[in-house]
Amino acid sequence: MRRSVPMLLHIILLAFALLLAGGRAGAEFQTREEALAALEKYSRMIEAEPHYAAFHTLHGDACYALNDLYGAMQSYSNAIRLDDAQDRAYFGRGMALGRMGLLEESIADLDVYIRRHPESSVAYTKRGVRNIWRNNLEAAERDLTRAVELDPNNAEAHDDLGVVHAKHGRLKQAAHHFSAAIRLDPGYQKAYHNLAIVFYMTGQHPEALQILDAGLQLEPNSRSSLLLKAGILQAMGRVAEAKHLAGQAEMLPEDNWSERSAMAEPGEMAEPGEKGGGK
Numbered sequence: 001m002r003r004s005v006p007m008l009l010h011i012i013l014l015a016f017a018l019l020l021a022g023g024r025a026g027a028e029f030q031t032r033e034e035a036l037a038a039l040e041k042y043s044r045m046i047e048a049e050p051h052y053a054a055f056h057t058l059h060g061d062a063c064y065a066l067n068d069l070y071g072a073m074q075s076y077s078n079a080i081r082l083d084d085a086q087d088r089a090y091f092g093r094g095m096a097l098g099r100m101g102l103l104e105e106s107i108a109d110l111d112v113y114i115r116r117h118p119e120s121s122v123a124y125t126k127r128g129v130r131n132i133w134r135n136n137l138e139a140a141e142r143d144l145t146r147a148v149e150l151d152p153n154n155a156e157a158h159d160d161l162g163v164v165h166a167k168h169g170r171l172k173q174a175a176h177h178f179s180a181a182i183r184l185d186p187g188y189q190k191a192y193h194n195l196a197i198v199f200y201m202t203g204q205h206p207e208a209l210q211i212l213d214a215g216l217q218l219e220p221n222s223r224s225s226l227l228l229k230a231g232i233l234q235a236m237g238r239v240a241e242a243k244h245l246a247g248q249a250e251m252l253p254e255d256n257w258s259e260r261s262a263m264a265e266p267g268e269m270a271e272p273g274e275k276g277g278g279k
Contacts, residue, residue, distance in 0.1 A: 035065040053083035060092050072096040087116050095126060103134045121151035129160055140164050148177075155185035162194060171198050189218040193225050200228070205236050223252040 029035040039062035045055045060075030076093035079086040094109030110127040117123060128143030141164045147157035162177030175198045181191035192215025199208035209232050216225055226249035233242035 029062075029065045032066065035062050038062040039066065051082060053079045053086050053089070056082065057086050057089045057092065060089060060096075064092060064096055069096045069100050073100070087113055090116075091123065091126075094130075098126070098130045098133070103130050106130050107134075119150055121147045121154045121157065124150065125154060125157040125160065128157070128164075132160065132164065137164055137167055153184050155181040155188055155191070158184065159188065159191045159194065162191075166194070166198065171202060174198055187218060189215045189222065189225075191215075192218070193222070193228065196225075196228060196232070200232055200235070205232055208232050209236070219255075221252055222255050223249050224255045226252070 029038065039059065042055055042059040042062055045052075046059060049055060056075045056079035060072045060079065063069075063071035063075055073093055073096045076086075076089040076096065079089035080093070090109045091113045094106045094113065096106075097103075097109060098106035100106075107127055107130050110123060110130070114120065114123050114127065124143045124147035128140045128147060131137070131140035131143060141161070144157050144161035144164060147154055148161060151157070158177040159181040162174040162181065165171070165174035165177065175195060178191050178195035178198065181188050182195065185191075192211055196208045196212035196215065199205070199211060209229065212225055212229050212232065216222060216229070219225065226245060230242045230246035230249060233239075233245065
């Protein structure tokens with residue numbers, strides 16, 4: 001049945017309002033139930049108006065929030081096929097492809113988004129993360145440096161740039177950026193872990209233990225951080241404590257610092273990733 005013009009206009013305006021409400025893949029759903037409800041709503045909108053690209057972008061956001069990466073990629077691709085100006089779909093598809101391990105394709109989509117939005121600190125951060133995942137540290141450093149230049153308060157970019165410096169052995173610069181990440185976002189547990197590793201690597205064991213304990217207050221069951229703490233205690237001569245803690249930590253599941261290419265082993269830098277689901 002043909003829909004009335006007022007009804008179609010209402011649907012289109014609703015889509016624009018939703019698109020303007022957020023600019024990141026996965027939107028900002030607070031709960032899984034919210035994302036599921038949104039997915040159902042956007043599916044109905046697509047059924048009503050299948051050729052309206054923005055609805056497919058919104059559908060992709062909901063899939064991404066639910067960690068349905070293949071579904072998100074398909075929805076974003078549909079949006080781009082219908083309307084190449086769907087910049088948010090390029091960004092979202094780049095995020096999903098990266099998490100699927102398709103790094104070249106991911107970076108190609110983020111390239112498009114950055115060409116169209118050269119002032120997006122978030123986009124440079126995400127492309128920098130993917131460049132680290134493919135071990136292109138030179139490109140990663142360029143992206144993450146630019147991300148920090150565009151937004152000095154971007155805690156995620158500081159943390160990931162710190163990882164690049166650490167991989168190059170520039171531990172003083174790494175510590176600076178990890179400390180900045182903590183200052184800007186005191187709830188960023190991975191930055192505490194990374195800063196503790198720098199202290200550990202430079203023989204500053206009491207400082208490493210102090211900063212690691214602060215991070216463990218945020219995530220008491222962080223397996224990697226507990227194993228790192230066991231290593232620090234071992235280095236400080238507290239062998240019995242270290243052995244007991246390591247035994248407890250080994251029983252815990254591996255950490256999930258959102259998007260990461262691989263879990264960091266104890267004493268290794270936590271690989272950069274998106275802080276928080278879908279950021």
